[in-house]
Every structure is written in structure tokens, then in C-alpha cells.
Amino acid sequence: MPLSRPVKHGARYRLTWLVMACVLPMLALITFIVIDQYRHDREQLIQKSVLTTRAMALTIDKDLGGVETGLHALANSQYLKTGNLRAFHQQAKEVLRHLDAGNIYLTDANGQQLIHTERPYGADLPVTGSLVTVRKVFASGDSAVSDLFIGAIVRRPLVAVVVPAKRGDKVAYALGATVYPERLSATLARQGLPPDWIAAIYDGGGHFITRNRDIDKLLGKRGSAGLREKMASTREGSLENRTIDGTPVIAIFSRSTRSDWTIAIGIPKAKLNAELWRRVALIAIVTFFILLGTLALAWNLGGKIARAIHALIGPALALGRNEQVIVQPSYLKETDEVGKAIERAADILAHTRHQAYHDPLTGLPNRTLFNEIIAQQLALCRRYGDSMAILYIDLDGFKSVNDTHGHAVGDLLLLQVAARLELEVRRSDLVSRLGGDEFATLLMNTDRSGAATVAEKLVEVLSAPYQIGSISLTHISASIGVAMYPEAGKDIETLLQRADYAMYLAKAAGKRHYAFAEAEIRPDVSDEVPEQDAAQLAHTDKSAY
Ligand SMILES: Nc1nc2c(ncn2[C@@H]2O[C@H](COP(=O)(O)OP(=O)(O)OP(=O)(O)O)[C@@H](O)[C@H]2O)c(=O)[nH]1
Structure with a gap:
């Protein structure tokens, strides 16, 4: 089965992933921290709100306590003890002026009202609407606060504080003072809660006594089932709930110690969540721009790196093709170093090539290069x-x-x-040292008579005395073999052999x-020159001179 090649990606792709790998975990961490902080803040808000409801319950209790104290004082009236209800009625009216209450009334054990400050003394009075509370007071001998009820005389919803009026140890009367829900609404309003929070007071049966919104519609109605259930099981707490009008809230409540009433506040979840979403959105926006910025940076950087690396392709190929290597300065130190290495490699290669193709002593092309050039020139001669x-x-x-x-x-x-050889031949001709004291020249576009002229001149020039320092060399001369293309041979080996011969x-x-190589004279393998050939040569040369 053929192995699939691993997919290779560029610098831009890698850097993009690097950015993602750095930014995204950071985003996850920040989001986690924000959500955790939100939970913590929410918990703290609930704790604080429990304290607020407790404080509100205390305020209400204090309010009712003031009424209760006034009633207790009135319950000890001499008029009541002596049964002078007319005078007591008058006294009650007096006390009412200083008591923050709606009316004062007095009932017997059956709830039959005996006096009521709203009616003149002696008027026919109905049984009180707060009969349950009155009975509780008679039964316990203690004061009590009623649930919401419809006043039998004023015919409107209200609550009452009822205290016992005793003769000795026995409860003789129940003395009550009515409190209108509006007064409790004012107490709620004074708490200075945030405007979108919902606050309400429920009576012992879970009915709305007051609420900071829509109380006209809700007065006397029962609160939401979830809250009532929770209120029944504990005096204080919180829960996620829906208000009676369907608003999702976190409800926090605390029960009054003086009454069975419960003070509750509802913090709209939408507001809490809005805060969370605001923070998350802020993080998302900031992260988005950071990501965008760093990605743009990575893209730009990746492009620069890729371009710097790509810029080395040309020099590398030039090196391989043995062409001139030009490396431009790049964006990166590393690619600059690679560029320098390529230039150095080109120099080494050029040096090696020069050594491979040139004679180290004279610097002239060596036999290898001479042969290559002859091969090229032969091809041109054949063509033209x-x-x-x-x-x-x-x-x-x-x-x-x-x-x-x-x-x-x-x-x-x-x-x-x-030096003499190079001086004597044309610049377009080639001079080479083949080895030892053997040299060769290649004369381009030259016919037999031209070659003879050059050969004659070279024999003469090379045979002239040499001065090396103080040493005069007068006995050195040169012998030259000339092979003409195409007469002496048509391929390189034949031409060289015949020139040598x-x-x-x-x-x-x-x-x-000098001597011309002739096609019919075959070079022998041995160094021995046949007599016949030498004789022919002498003749040939003479005619050439
Ligand atoms: N100084 C020097 N001598 C070299 C070099 N290469 C070869 N030789 C010597 O050159 C000589 C060439 O030998 P020959 O061609 O027989 O010398 P020759 O005296 O010219 O003989 P003929 O060609 O028969 O006239 C040898 O002694 C080699 O050792 C070199 O690079 N430098």
C-alpha cells in the first residue's frame, strides 16, 4: 500500500495556528474567570439582598410595634376597666390622632365590634373582618397582626394590629388598630431599592398586602406558587422564580418576627444576565480584535518569512546551473545566513571548477577543458x-x-x-597546457596556410632565448604538430592523435x-616514428615554409 505523504503547510498557516493556539485558550480562561466572577457576584448579591429583606422586615415590625405600643397603652384605659365605653370611644379617637393607623376598634370574644372610631358611639356595628385574629388574641392572650381582610365598616382591604385588653388574667376585649396597605407601600418605597427590582409584602396566607408595582391589580391576590411553597418551608431564603406576572426573577425573602408576613424582593434575571452578557460580549469583542490584530500580524510575518525563503530558490537554482549567484539582503537573519552560505558554496564551486579545468602552474586551461572546448568548436565547425x-x-x-x-x-x-603563447595567438584562439612541457593551441576559422603561419611564428617565438633571473637559456626550442579540421580528421580523438603524431x-x-598531420599517415601506438613518415614530413615542411 503506498504511504500517503504528509501534508506540508507554509509559514503563514503555521503562524496562524500558533496565534489561535495562544489566543483561544486565553479566551477560554478569561471566559471561565468572568463566569466564575459572575456567579460569585450573584451569590454576594443574594446574600446582601437577604440582609435587605431582613432589614425591611424589621422596619415593618418597628412600624407595627409603634401601633401595638399605642394600643397597649389604650388597653389599660380606666374607662375600659370601668366599662365606660362612651368615654373610651372618645379616648380612642384622641389616641388615633397620634397613632399612625386607620381606625381603632374594640370587639368582644365573638368579634362583635363595640366601638369603632369611624362610627359614632352607640351606632350599630358589624362583626369585625379580623375575626380570626381577634379569636387568636383571645385564645393566646397575646397581641397579633392580622392577614389582609376587608374592613367590615370601611369596606376596603386592610390589616390590623390587635392587642388584648385584660381584666385580671382574662382577656375581656380585643383592641385593634387598622393599617392601610398604602402606608406599607410608602415604607417599601423608602427602602431605595433599584427601580427594576420588585418588592412585595405577603401576609401569612401568601396574599399581596403591598407591592411596588401593579398593586392595584394584585392586592389581596396570592403570590406565585413557587415562592409560597418556599416561604412555607423556611423563614428566609432565595429561589429562582417567576413572579405572578411571569417575570423570571431571583426571589429573596425574609419573614417578619412580629407577624406572619413575608417581605420579598425579586431581582429580574434579565438584568443579572444582561450584566453577564455585557461582560462576555466585551471579552468577545476585545478578543476578536486581538485575534484579528495578531492574525494580521502573523499573516504579514508569515508572508515576509515565506518571501525571504522563496527568494533563496533563485540563487540555489543558479548555483546548480553554475550561473552567477545573486542573493539580495532579506527580512530574516537566518535567510541572510543561508544566502551567504549559497554565495560561499558558489565561490567554492567556482574555485573547484577552475581547479578542475585549469593548470595550477600557468593558469591556462588544462587538457580536460581544452578537450571540452574543442568538442564545442567542432560542433560549430560542422554546422557552419x-x-x-x-x-x-x-x-x-x-x-x-x-x-x-x-x-x-x-x-x-x-x-x-x-606568456609567449598567449601573446602570439588571437584572443579568440585558445591556449592550453596539456601537461609537462606540452602545450596546445586551437585556432578558430583558420585554413592550412594560416595555421602554417602561426605554427612557424610560434616555433620561432618559443625558440628565442629565455632569461630567468641571471640564467640565460638559449637552447630551448619548440616542435609543433598541426592537425587541420576537416582534412586531418573529423572527430576530436583523431584530430588530437594526429596532431600529437x-x-x-x-x-x-x-x-x-612544425609538421602537418596528414590523413593517410596513421599514428602508431608506439613512440617510434617510422623513417618513411619522418622523410615525408621533412619534405612537407619544406614546402610549407
Ligand atoms: N619544472 C617542471 N618540470 C616538469 C613539469 N612537468 C613535467 N616536467 C618535466 O618536464 C620534462 C619533460 O620531458 P621531455 O619532454 O622528455 O623533455 P625534453 O628535454 O623537452 O625532451 P624532448 O621533448 O625530447 O625534447 C620531464 O623531465 C618532466 O619531469 C612541471 O610542471 N615543471
């Missing part, structure tokens, strides 16, 4: 029908210089030979000569 000449040059008497004056002098001599023939004819 041009002729060319290869001159094979060997010094005469060179060995003795080495032997007599040492190798160093021999080297200096070879340098002078190279012609050079040997020139040497055999007495040195300091």
Missing part, C-alpha cells in the same frame, strides 16, 4: 562548415633545464612559454620544426 587547426606544441630540451637549474627554474620557464614527426625531423 568552418575549418580550424589544432597545434600540438612540445618544448625541445626542457628536461635539461630541470636537470641543470632545478625544477623551480623549469617552472619559471614554463610560465614564460605560456605530427609533433613527433616534427621532433623526428630534427626538432624546432
